[in-house]
Amino acid sequence: MPDILIHSITEGNSMVSQRVDRMMMQVGDQYHVWHLEPLWEATRDATVIEVEIESLKHVDAVCWFDDRNPATLRNVVAHFQRMERTDTAYPILLDPDGQLFDGAHRVAKALAHGQSTIKAVQLQEVPPPDEIVEVGE
Numbered sequence: 001m002p003d004i005l006i007h008s009i010t011e012g013n014s015m016v017s018q019r020v021d022r023m024m025m026q027v028g029d030q031y032h033v034w035h036l037e038p039l040w041e042a043t044r045d046a047t048v049i050e051v052e053i054e055s056l057k058h059v060d061a062v063c064w065f066d067d068r069n070p071a072t073l074r075n076v077v078a079h080f081q082r083m084e085r086t087d088t089a090y091p092i093l094l095d096p097d098g099q100l101f102d103g104a105h106r107v108a109k110a111l112a113h114g115q116s117t118i119k120a121v122q123l124q125e126v127p128p129p130d131e132i133v134e135v136g137e
Contacts, residue, residue, distance in 0.1 A: 022130075023102050026066075032129035036102055039093060043121045048091050050117045051098070053110060058100040083108045091119040095126055 024031045053059060064079050065071040083105045092103025100107065101123060110118045 026135065029135050031133045031135060033131040033133060034102075034127070035130045039102065039123070039127070043091075043093065043123070046121045048119050048121055051092075051094070051120045053107060053116060053118055055098070056100050056107060058104060058107065059111070063104050079105070079108075083112070088115075088118065091121045094120050094122040096123055098122060101126065 021036050023034045023036055026032075065075065069075060086105040086109055088106050088110055090103075090106065092106050093101040095101045103118075103120075107118060
């Protein structure tokens with residue numbers, strides 16, 4: 001299981017620690033939040049496959065930055081540092097359609113190191129989110 005990391009993001013002019021054992025996806029005016037430890041545990045014995053990194057839509061998508069967390073130099077460096085610390089020995093999680101559900105930093109590191117494939121486990125179904133948070137909270 002990947003380590004649960006704490007990383008810093010900027011909020012205004014100050015750094016804020018943020019847990020990264022969660023995956024968030026904006027759906028309309030809400031963030032759907034999944035706690036990743038149960039997903040990692042549930043897929044511990046699943047079949048690991050190799051996927052072509054270029055097949056992942058997220059490779060060309062904005063996935064860490066938005067209006068609330070802009071791509072400032074400080075925020076980019078925070079993600080770079082997290083990417084460098086991540087362990088690509090752990091497979092990424094794919095949704096049932098074969099697209100990235102968890103593991104963007106592992107994919108980024110693999111890309112940066114010239115890999116064309118990455119280990120993955122595909123979820124048979126996406127469980128309901130553990131939390132739903134209104135955007136702006």
